[in-house]
Every structure is written in C-alpha cells, then in structure tokens.
Amino acid sequence: MHDKCTCCHQPFEPEPGYYYGAMFISYAFNAAYFFTMWVALSLFGEFGTLEFSIALISIAAILFPLTFRWSRVLWLNIFVRYDSRVKCS
Numbered sequence: 001m002h003d004k005c006t007c008c009h010q011p012f013e014p015e016p017g018y019y020y021g022a023m024f025i026s027y028a029f030n031a032a033y034f035f036t037m038w039v040a041l042s043l044f045g046e047f048g049t050l051e052f053s054i055a056l057i058s059i060a061a062i063l064f065p066l067t068f069r070w071s072r073v074l075w076l077n078i079f080v081r082y083d084s085r086v087k088c089s
C-alpha cells in the first residue's frame with residue numbers, strides 16, 4: 001500500500017493507529033456474513049453447531065481479504081472527503 005495517494009497526496013494513514021476503528025466496520029461485515037449464512041443454512045436443512053461453525057469460520061476466512069480492504073476504505077471515507085475538483089493525469 002502506498003503511503004499517500006498518487007493523485008491527490010492524501011496520506012492513507014493520517015495518524016498512528018488510524019485503522020483501529022475499521023475493526024468495528026469489519027465486525028459489522030462479519031455479522032452480516034454470519035447472519036446471511038445462518039439464514040441460508042437454515043433454509044436448506046438441519047445443521048448442527050459444528051456444521052454451522054465450520055461454515056461461518058470458512059466464509060469469514062474466505063472473505064477476509066475483501067473484508068479487510070472494504071473496512072479500511074469505508075473507515076477512511078468516513079473521515080476524508082472526496083474532492084471531485086482534483087484531477088489526476
């Protein structure tokens with residue numbers, strides 16, 4: 001990851017520990033995955049706690065790279081405004 005945006009020079013880590021707050025967004029993503037998986041598995045039959053656990057851990061592990069980036073992007077976009085006047089060449 002670059003230290004700054006190559007276009008507008010916005011630092012991607014404005015202060016140390018900036019992305020700790022992204023954990024809360026990641027938590028929300030994982031809660032959504034878990035709820036969706038729980039509903040989907042409940043619709044398709046009877047599953048025990050072990051099967052649910054394996055499915056939930058698997059989906060969280062598979063989607064981790066996306067969740068990690070989406071959480072950080074969303075967290076950064078909460079505090080940094082998009083400026084459409086900046087044009088990259």
Ligand SMILES: [Zn+2]
Binds near residue numbers: 005006007008010
């Ligand atoms: Zn930029």
